[in-house]
Amino acid sequence: MQANEEIKVEEKLEDITGITCIYVPVNDVYESIKWYQKNLGYQPAINDRVEPGMVMAVLNVPDRNGNLPSPGFRQVVPALFLHKSDAEGGRLGFSWSLDSGKPHAMACFITPRIQELFERFKENGVNILGERVTSGPNITFADPDGNIWEVWQP
Numbered sequence: 001m002q003a004n005e006e007i008k009v010e011e012k013l014e015d016i017t018g019i020t021c022i023y024v025p026v027n028d029v030y031e032s033i034k035w036y037q038k039n040l041g042y043q044p045a046i047n048d049r050v051e052p053g054m055v056m057a058v059l060n061v062p063d064r065n066g067n068l069p070s071p072g073f074r075q076v077v078p079a080l081f082l083h084k085s086d087a088e089g090g091r092l093g094f095s096w097s098l099d100s101g102k103p104h105a106m107a108c109f110i111t112p113r114i115q116e117l118f119e120r121f122k123e124n125g126v127n128i129l130g131e132r133v134t135s136g137p138n139i140t141f142a143d144p145d146g147n148i149w150e151v152w153q154p
Contacts, residue, residue, distance in 0.1 A: 019078045021058070022107055024092060025085030026145045029054040032082050035144055039124055040109065042080060043068060055084040078107075093148030103129055105140055105150035114139065114153035 026032040030052045036042040042059035044050050046068055050057070059080040060068045069077065092106040111117050114137050121128055127142040138152045 021079040021081045022092075023081045023083060024143075024147055025089050026082050026143070026147070027084070027087070029057050029082045029084050032143065032145065033057055033059065036080065036082075039121065039126055045079070057082045087145075091146040091148075093142075093146070103140070103142075103148050105148045108138070108150040108152050111151055111153050114151065117151060 024032075030050065033044060033050055033054075036059055041061060043062055045058040045060060048057055059082065061077045062068050093103050094106070095101045096104045118128075118131075118139055120126075121139070121141060127144075129140040129142060129148065131140075132138050134152070136153045138150055140148065140150045142148050
C-alpha cells in the first residue's frame with residue numbers, strides 16, 4: 001500500500017446498544033415504588049406522579065449528583081417499569097436445573113458496596129434467597145411480589 005492511498009473505514013451500524021428498561025409485574029405499583037426506593041435506591045421518573053392506585057411507574061437510579069438519566073443509546077442502568085399485574089400474569093424469575101432447581105434471577109444489579117446493601121436488606125426484611133461468590137459476591141433476593149433479582153459486586 002502506498003503512503004498516499006486513502007484508507008476507507010466502513011461505518012458499521014449497531015443493532016443493539018443497550019437495555020433501556022425491564023418490565024416488572026407487581027400487585028401494587030405505589031407500594032412497590034416505596035420498596036424499590038428503600039432497598040435499591042431507585043427513584044420515580046421526573047414527570048411521574050406517585051399516588052395510590054397507580055397502574056404503571058418508571059423508576060431510575062440517580063447518578064452521584066442525584067440526577068436521573070434520560071433515555072439514550074448507551075444507558076447502562078435500565079429503568080424499571082412497574083406494571084400492575086395479577087399474580088396469574090407471572091413474576092420475574094425461573095428455576096434452573098444447573099442450580100439444582102433453585103429460583104434464579106432475571107437480572108443482576110451491580111454495586112460497589114454489597115455488604116452495606118446486604119445489611120440494609122436484612123434490616124428491611126428483604127427476602128434473601130441465597131448468597132454465592134462468582135467473580136465477586138452475589139446476593140439473590142425477591143421483591144414483595146416474588147420477582148427475583150440478584151446483586152453483584154465485581
